Amino acid sequence: MRKLALSDDILLSIEKPARYIGGEINMIKKDPSMVDIRFCMCFPDVYEIGMSHLGIQILYDMLNLREDLYCERVYSPWIDLDKIMREEKIPLFALESQDPVKEFDFLGITLQYEMCYTNILQILDLAQIPLKAEERTTEDPFVIGGGPCAYNPEPIADFFDLFYIGEGETVYDDLMDAYKSWKCQKTGRQEFLKMAAQIPGIYVPQFYQPEYHEDGTLADFYKLIPEAPDTIIKQVERDMSHTFYPEKPLVPYIKVTQDRVVLEIQRGCIRGCRFCQAGMLYRPIRPRALEFLKQRAKSMLESTGHDEISLSSLSSSDYRELPDLVYWLIDEFHHKGVNISLPSLRIDAFALDVMSKVQDIRKSSLTFAPEAGSQRMRNVINKGLTEEMILKGAKDAFIGGWNRVKLYFMLGLPGETDADIEQIAVLSDKIAREYYEIPREQRNGKVNIVTSTSIFVPKPFTPFQWAPMISKESAEKKRFFLLDQVKKQLNAKSIKYNCHDADVSELEGVFARGDRRLCNVILEAYQNGCFYDAWSEYFQYDKWVQAFAVHGLDIDFYIKRERGEDEKFPWDFIDIGVSKQFLLNEYHQSMKETVTPNCREKCAGCGAAKFGCGVCVEDRSQ
Amino acid sequence: MKARLKFSKTGTMRFIGHLDLMRYFQKAFRRADIAISYSQGYSPHQLMSFASPLGIGLSSDAEYMDLVLEDTEQVSDFITRINVVMNDEITVTDFILLREEARSSMSVLAGCDYCIAVKPGKDSFLCEPARRKEMLEQFLGRESVLVLKKTKRSERMEDIRENIYCLTDSPEAFAAFTGRDCRTLSLEKGGYLPVLYCQLTAGSIVNIKPEQVLKALCEQEKETYDPFAYQIHRMEMYADIHAKKGEIHTLASEIPCSLAALSEFERIDSFQ
Structure with missing residues (x-):
């Protein structure tokens, strides 16, 4: 039998034990003693949610291509197991090897929504890793964060050694190579962080110092060591058709939220909705080639046995070859009982035709x-x-x-x-x-x-x-x-x-x-029993209000005031390509109720063109 | 084309529930490119059914699933094709083509064999051979074995004595009774100590769980029942070969001579 971290007694006393046994179809198996780097990828929410996330799947596959590295996974233990693990002091373990996460070299945490912040502390706590980066020693893993919430990492900066700002496909290899050379040197933790800070897109919060005005707004934000860059530039995968994308995604045993093949047809969006963060962060829009998508769709459906494929993007209707792709999928797979789902599709004649065929x-x-x-x-x-x-x-x-x-x-x-x-x-x-x-x-x-x-x-x-x-x-x-x-x-x-x-x-x-x-507020709330805040049945508003009071911070300061046009923001040190000036112009346009054309109609000069890819270099005459 | 699969479910797969196991097989068939017939109607599903759901935590060397294959081309190398795409703790061990008129394994199921073993690191009053002999003698000599049966509506006492076709601590005696080899248990490897073997009534009319027998034994011996101490392992499932539609024999006095393993019942031995 495969080794399990939890005893039969525990597994038979909790809900859905299959959340914790790993061994899913297409799981990568390696001998941990034969690799130089052990990386544990974490989605800080329950298994069914975390397993539905495409980003981790891409990184899991990509990192495991390295022979010197074994990437495993961990998700938040549910409330029932959390209690048992604390009582019995069972260290949090990775699903693949069932080994304690604290023995790993890296713990990578994806930050998909703000309400998972206390779950990050639960993960660190159960893993028996010091919650604050400054308290960690060479015995502890490096904790790295990434994903959309990493674009304002400051409220959770104290808990992370590093943040990866941008798309994971680009500099992980460099970071891992740096780690290997550091490991040979046998120097201190700081030395590796210094090396990492010089890799584009890597932010090491402890090398930076914020200072505040009396009114609470940010006065200054400066680096503490010369090796650290002044601005962190977002990492962009420029060619979406020649990059990592899984061919054999994991197939969980229990029903998860996305129980289907997910095919990311493009990244980014041309629309420029003024409330939408993803629409700005992932500029410019970069479609994947039709042939690439067909090949991946086929291999993923065959290797998983899923009976549904979902086309993922922020606005599928803006993918120019969508009809070709969708009708091809219908011809190839619909007679085999494969359903095709198209979220974020504009309802028009094409959409209705497709929907009537597949739903x-x-x-x-x-x-x-x-x-x-x-x-x-x-x-x-x-x-x-x-x-x-x-x-x-x-x-x-x-x-x-x-x-x-x-x-x-x-x-x-x-x-x-x-x-x-x-x-x-x-x-x-x-x-x-x-x-x-x-x-x-x-x-x-x-x-x-x-x-x-x-x-x-x-x-x-x-x-x-x-x-x-x-x-x-x-x-x-x-x-x-x-x-x-x-x-x-x-x-x-x-x-x-x-x-x-x-x-x-x-x-x-x-x-x-x-x-x-806010780091201290989040820590306080967690220590008072807040976690799984994204789950309304476990959200404890009163404890949060109390935590703000203890640390003398005001909720209204952060949300209610209109911020000054010259105010320094905590996230200003990050450069996403889209300029602050463009965003401000858009804010002014919104007040005038003026519409800005989308990227394909007319370039609005947002700044993302400096990445030299996607719609910014597309021939607009077609 | 009707067919039946026999498979084992062991190790970590003990923690996969029945509904998840169904989804697991649906996907496995797709991965293996084995075409299973679909039901008609608005939400078509693969035509497959299990003989008897196995509870979470139990292991088995003899689970059965019936299915309908789209065409006969699926038949060759079936076992190899399916096992290649499966987890190594769920393994198809037999593939049987059924006669067109064959009834579902669920409807003909009449009995099951189980082995009860003490888990590694656990202690039980059943570990002492001498005491075991004595208590089994007393147990089997009883006129009645009453157990509490809970349904959604009521709780009542039921006598299961006549539904215990065989209960012994000797693998040799059990093998002699069933005519089957019971030493090839996949659980023997993991430090488990087999203490009891039993054959019990199973199926849609009367279904006796091995846990009920264990509890009754505990009660007789005035011991507390620790559900975590035992690994229950299913060894075989049987059809009642004399059963007519809707009537399955459920009592010891009627049954033992008329049971056939589901893998041997209504099968087609050669296929043209």
Whole structure:
């Protein structure tokens, strides 16, 4: 039998023991004693969530191509096992070898959302690794963070030795080579960090010092050693068709959130929605070649046996060869029972044709993300979707037999008025009206509209990084106002309104644009029992409020004020290509309700062109 | 084309539940490019069914699954093709083509063989051979063995004595009773100490779990039942060869002579 870190007694006392046994199909097996570097990749949430993440899968495959390295995985133990591991002092272990994570050379943690920050501390704590980087010794692994939240690493800077700013495909090899040469030198921990700090894209927080004005804003941020760079430049994979992409993804035993093949068709987005962080971080858009995608789709479906493939990107409709790819997938695989899912697809004739071929119309629903109810507000956020497009798409779909629609909106966007919110209800109703316009005999029962709102959270590196976020109280008011408006509509009975928790959004807002002083707040909250904050049933708002109070920090300071145009931001030392000046211009444009054309219509000069790839070097005449 | 698979499920795969095992096989068939027939209708699924779900934690050398193959080209090298794409703790050990009129293994299931072993590092009153002999003699001499049966609606006592076809601590005696070799257990390798062998009624009408027998033994011996101390290992599953539709024999007085392993029941021996 394969070695397991947990005894039968424990595995039989907890929920879903298969979360902890590893051994999944396509798992990489190596002899740990035969490698120079042991790397443990971590997604700080429960197995089913973490296993659904494409980024880790890419890095896992890429790192394991090195013969001198064994990359393994770990996820957050669920509450039940967490308790047992603490009681019995069982060190956190990697799934592949079942060896303790503390014996590894690296622990890489992917940072996908702010509400996982306490789970990072749980991971370190259970792994028996000192929580703060400064307390670690040569016996401990180097803890490295990456992913979207690494673009403002400051609120968790104390817990990490390094951050990798940018896309993982580029400098991991250099970092690993540096590590090997450091290991031979047998010098101190600092020496390796110094070497790492000189690799492009690597940020070593302990080599930098923030200072604050009396009002709490950042006064200065400077490096402490000459080897550290002043700015960290985002790493970009320039050629998406000649790079690492798994051919044999892991196949978990238990059902995970993404129980399917995920094919990333392109990275980046041309749209420039002003609230969207991913849309700015991953500029410029870089499509993968059609042949590359076909080859990977085939090998991944064959090696996993999955019965579904999902095409992943921020806006699939902007992939120019999408019809070629999708019809090829249908021809090759649909008769073998493979379903094709296309999230983030604009509903048009093509989308409806594809959906009618691969999905059960009676069960599937249409999804629109207008994000704002009024056209005025959609101009503010630069969301190019018009009411006409939505109604046309919905009408065509209704005629095609669909009768379920999901709508996504945000509340609390900059400059939002009651009239804008009312339009969310009105638009929902107009869609329902479209349905009842078609002759009764062509309808498929009643129409079912689900309207959801989330609270707008301003994020770093977006044009709204200066904007204030609405308070919890105001969010509450807006929700009730919208609920009332929905009730007033003619088709109120066909519209169901859902909303996102305002407490969680508030903290998300704090951490998104927070500074290094928040490290102690996060540590305090964790020590008082907060973790799994992203899970509403475990989120303890009161303990968070208390933690802020203990450290004399004010939630409102981070979220409620509009930030000054000359204010220094904690994340300013990172260069994502898109310039701060461009973002500020966009902020001004938003206030004028002016739309900026997308990257393919007209270059807006955001700054990402300096990477010399993707849409920035595309021939725009086609 | 109807077919039946026999497979083992051991080691870490003991922690994979029944529904996950089904999904596991669905994907394995796709990886092996073995075409399983799909059901009709709006949510087509592969036509496969298991004889009897194995609880989490139990291991087995004899799980059975029925399936319908799209065509006869799938038949050659089936075992090799499927095992190549599987985890080495789930291994297909037999592949049987069934007659067209064959009933599902779930519906003909009548009995199961189990081995009960004490796990490494655990202690049990069953470890002492002399005491074991004595308690088994007393147990088998009883007129009735009452166990508490809990259903969603009620709790009642049930007599399972007649559903225990065989219960012994001797592998030789068990082999003589079943006519099968019981020494090739995959669990013998891991430091487990086999203490009991039993054949019990199984199936949709009456299904006796080996845990119930263990609990009854504990009760008789006034010992507390420690569920973590024992590894229960399924060794074989049987059909009742005399059963007519809907009537399966469930009592010791009727059964032992009419059981056939599921791998030997309604099979086609040669295929043209």
